[in-house]
Amino acid sequence: MDPNLLTHWQNISGFLGFYYIALALMNGIAAFVVWRRSHATVGPVLLLLLSLVYVGVLAPLAFSADATWMPRMPSWFTQLTNEILGGSWGAVIYTVGSIVLLGGLFVARKFFVRPDVAWILLNASLLALGLSFSDPNFYAIAAKPDNVPIVGLIFLLGFFTWLATSRAVENDARALEGRPPLEKENDEKILVWPDLVYTELICMILLTALLLFWAIGLDAPLEEPASSVKTPNPSKAPWYFLGLQEMLVYFDPWMAGVVLPSLIVVGLMAIPYLDFNPKGNGYYTIEDRKFSYLMYQFGFLVLWITLIVLGTFLRGPNWNIFAVYEYWDPHKVEALNNIDLSNMFWEQLMGVSLPKAPNEAGFFTQLGFILYREWLGIAVTLLYFIMLPPLMAATVFRGFFVKMGFMRFMVMSNLILFMALLPIKMVLRWTVNLKYIIAIPEYFLNL
């Protein structure tokens, strides 16, 4: 038995014990609520049993911090996770896995919004979280004070996505039957005093209580005094910008840090002026606005949130990928053998070295040689931004083009193409080790 592990268990056993008691309470309350509402027996009994397992088995075992009995993730599971996520394919498996997972939830949304299914998923993820806390490496990252909000964010997003989706599913079903959306039934007018004022008051009191608990329970982090010579490894931006920092893996700072973030802001502002669909205003729905729904979810959940989660929990020293149960070893090496498109074309395909202007050549000769060297990348990029929009307008997006008009369609298609750059570059990096499509370091212009 590793003494460090035992110390870790002793340190967190109190917290974990109460954690399982909280889970028991959660299920107990749910049992009561279900019983009150439906007077069914099977559901409440199962919930009560689950609650009993939490309070009667897991909580005492966690409090005991016993070397053999401490509840924890089975070691085959942690090892497998480390193998899969911590290997050189970690980023690929994580990203593709997230997309497959979210896609699956979307496709089978009618199944996953069922309260019983959602409740099982919630329990499973909370249990997995609790079991994982027993792993010191996991705990070191997930319970780092500044990371706690992100754990919260994941659960909040899960909950609200479930809430919104279940209403959308219901509204879409109602629409098929020719009935108005749920929201229509709440059309009557009520007085702000007392209904709204009291809701606000109760919300404020609950939130204040929550913040006080959080502040008392968790100290704000304070590290050593600032020193401009001691660079921490890894150096991370604040968590809400980690999606941008993650883009640095695939793009140079001028794209990842300036152009793409500006386009995110511009693109968000443009949404109301691009979405010409009058349906889906003021109620939850998916069927009435599938395209804009999927676009937004792809940008927000996939490209923004999962990258933040990746940057927070999986990126360790030297910006290498570390699985959640893996020790952050600063000496872990990852082979970097990425090459530019121009290398591929000239060296690998043509078998010659890169064209290079003579040293004494003037500015325009230099420029000419650079353009010649990078001609393929430049051509591909120009084709991408200039040829694709008209192609889209003529084919799949024909209906959009007709309704939106030239200007609006061009803005939308270019925003979409910029957004698609990130996944495209990810895939090219993973499959053919592509570094830059256009590489002009002479002018800091790498794409």
Next chain:
Amino acid sequence: MPATDRSSLSDAIRNSQIWKSIFRHPAPLDRRNRIVVVLTNFFLHLHPVSIKKQGIALSFTWCMGGVTFFLFLVETITGVLLMFYYRPTLEWAFQDILSLRDVASLGILRELHRWGAHAMVITVWLHMYRVFLTGSYKPPREFNWVIGVILLLLTLLLSFTGYLLPWDQLAIWAITVGSNMARATPFLGYEGPGQALFNVGGIDMITSASDARFMLLGERSVGEVTLNRFYILHCIAIPLAVAFLLAIHFWRVRKDGGISGPL
């Protein structure tokens, strides 16, 4: 105590000159008075008098805009309190944060402010998420969405500028990583594409001492000038901008016809 006594006590309070001078209106128990109280109370007049039931349904709005606003108020109050303890200089910044933990009474002030800030970033995202999912940015609310996006940006910048103030390792390196990006701004950063275009008589105009990053930091790397800039942005400039935009945001919610709903 018999019930009559209690009601006479509360009656006495409610009928006192002091109470009546503060609350200009008796407790509203009927419809007419409930309308009047919202119209005549300074804090309540932000609200309309009546509202569609769905506008206050938690399952519809998630109350996330309201929660974000509440957190903004919490941040303002705790922030002002923190300002009493904190001096934005290299000599004192870190020390003052240390004493906030070790010496100051009410030792959770900093925690309240920091966790409130994290929470605000999360709730503003959730608010935007809900506004999108209910399609509430569609006409006539397009412009309020645009104001919202600026508010989102300002919320992130508030959090970012505040991150530097404790002046510990976490702080300066996070800000260094973040602000290094500005170095690569096209045309305006000294390592950005097109930087060489601003060249007068063979002399580069955009250097590490004149580019976008320098403007942000006030020097070539994160130091005392930066601390001062971020302090002022964090405590004065951005909060004022947020307060101004919030006023418009709320006003627009009402002028655009209240919380959105199906036609």
